[in-house]
Amino acid sequence: AQKITQTQPGMFVQEKEAVTLDCTYDTSDPSYGLFWYKQPSSGEMIFLIYQGSYDQQNATEGRYSLNFQKARKSANLVISASQLGDSAMYFCAMREGSSGGYQKVTFGIGTKLQVIP
Amino acid sequence: NAGVTQTPKFQVLKTGQSMTLQCAQDMNHNSMYWYRQDPGMGLRLIYYSASEGTTDKGEVPNGYNVSRLNKREFSLRLESAAPSQTSVYFCASIKKRGSGRAGGETQYFGPGTRLLVL
Numbered sequence: 001a002q003k004i005t006q007t008q009p010g011m012f013v014q015e016k017e018a019v020t021l022d023c024t025y026d027t028s029d030p031s032y033g034l035f036w037y038k039q040p041s042s043g044e045m046i047f048l049i050y051q052g053s054y055d056q057q058n059a060t061e062g063r064y065s066l067n068f069q070k071a072r073k074s075a076n077l078v079i080s081a082s083q084l085g086d087s088a089m090y091f092c093a094m095r096e097g098s099s100g101g102y103q104k105v106t107f108g109i110g111t112k113l114q115v116i117p
Numbered sequence: 118n119a120g121v122t123q124t125p126k127f128q129v130l131k132t133g134q135s136m137t138l139q140c141a142q143d144m145n146h147n148s149m150y151w152y153r154q155d156p157g158m159g160l161r162l163i164y165y166s167a168s169e170g171t172t173d174k175g176e177v178p179n180g181y182n183v184s185r186l187n188k189r190e191f192s193l194r195l196e197s198a199a200p201s202q203t204s205v206y207f208c209a210s211i212k213k214r215g216s217g218r219a220g221g222e223t224q225y226f227g228p229g230t231r232l233l234v235l
Contacts, residue, residue, distance in 0.1 A: 004159075033222070035224070037160075043205065043229060044226065044228055044229065045154075045160070045207055045209075045226040045229070046226065047209075047223060047224035047225065047226065050221050050222050050223070050224075052221065055221075059221070091159045091160070093159065093160070103162075103165060103173070103175070104162070104175075104176065105150075105152075105160070105161075105162040105175065105176065106176075107158070107159025107160050107161070108159055109157075109158065109159060110159060
């Protein structure tokens with residue numbers, strides 16, 4: 001089974017609208033972290049948001065929020081009030097194992113988001 | 118603060134040549150990572166370092182070695198480059214917030230090194 005699944009190869013959203021990028025994960029490790037990254041066409045990698053498996057509340061960072069549904073093993077990224085600068089590739093990732101010990105990091109294949117004026 | 122810096126930005130090697138990719142951060146972070154990104158894919162973890170003086174293998178360590186001599190610097194060495202190592206290499210450092218299970222984190226990436234092995 002895929003560790004990280006991003007089922008939307010491409011998404012369009014109207015400027016100022018909200019958009020949800022889907023991510024499901026598969027792990028039997030009770031301790032894990034979930035991440036979202038943005039990669040513009042310039043190639044840089046930008047960290048957006050982190051959700052720990054023990055966190056009770058959904059993570060939020062400005063216009064980004066992570067809709068964490070543990071039982072469904074889903075970690076969708078919600079971008080509110082989309083801006084033209086949000087057009088980029090978005091990667092979901094999971095890190096298994098505890099800090100300081102064994103760690104495995106798995107990335108999804110990404111979703112390309114295009115914001116339409 | 119310069120954040121995370123990587124050198125060089127671009128490099129072309131011939132098969133069998135060696136080189137070291139440098140990464141430095143000035144944010145006093147303990148954890149640092151090396152990733153590679155192949156076309157159309159997400160990142161894959163090569164090596165990581167949880168603290169100064171410690172390193173551990175990630176998913177794709179073969180053909181690479183790393184060195185974490187001090188808190189600032191985490192270098193990645195290719196002893197005998199192969200065409201399969203053509204990739205973009207990213208270094209990242211991790212800022213932990215809080216502690217234990219309740220802790221969060223923020224990651225900072227370098228600009229990347231584009232490596233072509235002929």
